[in-house]
Amino acid sequence: MAKELLKGNEAIAEAAIRAGCQAYFGYPITPQTELLEHMAKRMPELGRAFVQAESEVAAINMCYGAACTGVRVMTSSSSPGVSLMQEGLSYIAGSEVPVVLVDVMRGGPGLGNIAPSQSDYNQIVKFGGHGDFKMIVLAPATVQEAIDLTAEAFDLAEKHRHIAVVLLDGNIGQMMEPAELPPMRPLPTAIPDWALSGNDGGPRNVITSIHLQPEELERFNQKLQAKIERIRAEEVRYREYMLDGAELIVVAYGTAGRVAQSAVKMAQQQGIPVGLLRPISLFPFPEDRISQLADEARGFLVVEMSAGQMLDDVRLAVAGQAPVRFYGRMGGMVPLPEEILAEIVKLDQATAQSSAYHMKEQAQRTESR
Amino acid sequence: MIVEDTLNVPQHEELAEELVYRRPATLTSLHTHYCPGCTHGVAHRLIAEVLEELGLQNKTIGVAPVGCAVFAYNYFNCDFAEAAHGRAPAMATGIKRVLPDRVVFTYQGDGDLAAIGTAEIIHAAARGENITVIFINNAIYGMTGGQMAPTTLPGMKTTSTPAGRDVELTGFPIRMAELLARLDGTSYAVRRSLHNPAEIRKAKKAIRAAFETQLQGRGFSIVELLSACPVNWNMKPIEALKWIETNMLPAFPTGDYKVLN
Numbered sequence: 332m333a334k335e336l337l338k339g340n341e342a343i344a345e346a347a348i349r350a351g352c353q354a355y356f357g358y359p360i361t362p363q364t365e366l367l368e369h370m371a372k373r374m375p376e377l378g379r380a381f382v383q384a385e386s387e388v389a390a391i392n393m394c395y396g397a398a399c400t401g402v403r404v405m406t407s408s409s410s411p412g413v414s415l416m417q418e419g420l421s422y423i424a425g426s427e428v429p430v431v432l433v434d435v436m437r438g439g440p441g442l443g444n445i446a447p448s449q450s451d452y453n454q455i456v457k458f459g460g461h462g463d464f465k466m467i468v469l470a471p472a473t474v475q476e477a478i479d480l481t482a483e484a485f486d487l488a489e490k491h492r493h494i495a496v497v498l499l500d501g502n503i504g505q506m507m508e509p510a511e512l513p514p515m516r517p518l519p520t521a522i523p524d525w526a527l528s529g530n531d532g533g534p535r536n537v538i539t540s541i542h543l544q545p546e547e548l549e550r551f552n553q554k555l556q557a558k559i560e561r562i563r564a565e566e567v568r569y570r571e572y573m574l575d576g577a578e579l580i581v582v583a584y585g586t587a588g589r590v591a592q593s594a595v596k597m598a599q600q601q602g603i604p605v606g607l608l609r610p611i612s613l614f615p616f617p618e619d620r621i622s623q624l625a626d627e628a629r630g631f632l633v634v635e636m637s638a639g640q641m642l643d644d645v646r647l648a649v650a651g652q653a654p655v656r657f658y659g660r661m662g663g664m665v666p667l668p669e670e671i672l673a674e675i676v677k678l679d680q681a682t683a684q685s686s687a688y689h690m691k692e693q694a695q696r697t698e699s700r
Numbered sequence: 701m702i703v704e705d706t707l708n709v710p711q712h713e714e715l716a717e718e719l720v721y722r723r724p725a726t727l728t729s730l731h732t733h734y735c736p737g738c739t740h741g742v743a744h745r746l747i748a749e750v751l752e753e754l755g756l757q758n759k760t761i762g763v764a765p766v767g768c769a770v771f772a773y774n775y776f777n778c779d780f781a782e783a784a785h786g787r788a789p790a791m792a793t794g795i796k797r798v799l800p801d802r803v804v805f806t807y808q809g810d811g812d813l814a815a816i817g818t819a820e821i822i823h824a825a826a827r828g829e830n831i832t833v834i835f836i837n838n839a840i841y842g843m844t845g846g847q848m849a850p851t852t853l854p855g856m857k858t859t860s861t862p863a864g865r866d867v868e869l870t871g872f873p874i875r876m877a878e879l880l881a882r883l884d885g886t887s888y889a890v891r892r893s894l895h896n897p898a899e900i901r902k903a904k905k906a907i908r909a910a911f912e913t914q915l916q917g918r919g920f921s922i923v924e925l926l927s928a929c930p931v932n933w934n935m936k937p938i939e940a941l942k943w944i945e946t947n948m949l950p951a952f953p954t955g956d957y958k959v960l961n
Contacts, residue, residue: 346923353798354798356793378796384790384823385820392787392795393790394785394794395787395790396783396795397797399795418784422784423785527779527781528799529761529802529803530760530779531758531759535779536779536780537779537780537782538780538781539782540782541782542769629755634732681892
């Protein structure tokens with residue numbers, strides 16, 4: 332297939348259809364609405380389920396119901412709508428049915444605005460409703476990546492019987508870029524043995540998230556945690572840019588990662604030894620790779636379109652081995668490469684001044700060899 | 701926590717008497733957790749009999765509510781999902797849209813359906829969602845221990861209206877069957893009562909008609925059932941049944957609010 336000029340939201344919708352999405356439930360909200368509109372047109376054409384729900388609460392619970400039948404289901408929304416979905420997400424995680432959620436982030440808090448933002452990181456990566464669990468979170472930086480990660484989200488949701496989120500900011504949802512869609516996958520002919528089917532011929536199935544006995548609920552939670560650990564071990568994804576010989580590490584995802592890449596290139600041209608780590612899976616977070624980089628790095632710069640939410644995860648991974656600085660824009664503002672470059676220069680200068688510490692460390696390492 | 705059901709119907713020939721009564725195969729053999737005098741068991745039995753009579757055991761998916769009937773799936777011998785509070789109609793929508801040839805029903809109480817799930821039930825009806833809803837109206841929150849429900853009668857004492865429901869402060873009860881009957885997507889909306897055998901027989905007929913509405917693809921059907929909650933009403937079971945007749949029936953008249961053919 333050839334590349335076409337595709338809008339992020341529409342590309343995600345079509346990618347979901349081609350990945351075998353058989354039911355979509357959603358509610359209009361900017362900057363996500365084109366995704367719902369594409370589904371409204373295409374799903375009925377293909378004889379698949381589409382419902383414009385009365386709220387995001389209803390949409391996620393429709394997904395919950397449809398997912399119980401074992402088919403691939405998806406919903407999409409934007410930040411305030413995703414806040415309303417937290418209840419359903421918790422029940423879905425507690426029932427272990429696969430669902431894909433696309434969150435096209437906008438500025439908050441409250442009604443905020445419809446401009447691109449990354450301030451849902453905590454809501455998506457850390458929360459997902461009450462209870463002990465984390466969702467799989469994939470963050471694209473381009474329209475092509477949004478297409479690829481949407482298909483992957485369905486595979487991961489099914490593999491782990493869990494929620495997989497495609498987390499992007501409104502910028503990627505609204506942007507048009509040349510990208511290539513995958514071919515249409517054939518729909519599966521069989522349903523999983525745990526799915527609700529009307530009990531035709533087999534033993535009956537019940538899907539529930541209630542375990543009244545504490546011993547039983549603890550056992551369920553232990554099983555859930557084992558799954559989360561498996562996801563942590565198996566599903567880490569990230570991209571590296573100019574990390575060879577880099578002493579300074581920029582960490583940024585999505586649109587911020589893309590802008591940071593330009594800034595890193597500019598800094599390299601000025602002779603600053605800087606590289607970029609762009610996390611793609613936000614959960615599981617590439618903590619091992621960051622920790623490894625922290626062994627040698629002079630310092631880190633985290634760039635986000637938020638007040639610093641992923642920053643906490645970077646700090647945990649760096650674990651005090653190197654200074655971590657932060658640059659963020661909020662309220663729908665997107666940083667310019669020049670702004671990030673200025674921060675890289677500051678980090679370079681700050682860590683060069685305090686490099687006595689670093690050189691001492693280096694010397695110690697050399698000695699110990 | 702599903703108890704596998706082994707239905708042991710004695711061979712007909714071996715019996716001196718004719719078998720006139722048995723548990724339908726659509727119910728499991730598990731004893732219910734419902735309180736003495738509660739009419740959930742009657743409602744369960746009526747639904748189960750209808751499912752068996754219509755031959756729907758192997759094509760039905762139920763959706764349980766949050767409330768006293770949260771464990772309904774332990775008693776109905778068919779596939780079941782357990783919804784979040786009030787969201788059963790949304791969940792049933794998701795199931796039915798993927799499996800339109802299966803029979804999907806929700807079983808919901810008054811707090812679930814008429815308070816927290818008001819949006820979900822109204823829009824499921826407005827969409828003409830081809831599902832059946834069994835609505836248990838006992839004018840109180842049972843599971844949490846007797847608080848005011850959206851169907852609590854004016855003056856009625858509950859743990860959250862200890863001086864009696866004051867309509868000046870807490871508003872008025874909602875008549876859901878009448879309200880849902882006004883929506884174009886609703887094909888069948890009736891209210892029945894479970895307070896005596898004659899009414900129970902009428903309730904069963906209505907439940908059957910509701911499932912037939914779904915089987916014929918005619919859209920949304922709901923049967924509201926006036927039910928007793930002796931424990932939270934602080935009454936003996938028989939007093940509770942009488943209380944339905946004297947107090948609930950005037951506020952929630954039984955009747956056919958919409959029956960489209």
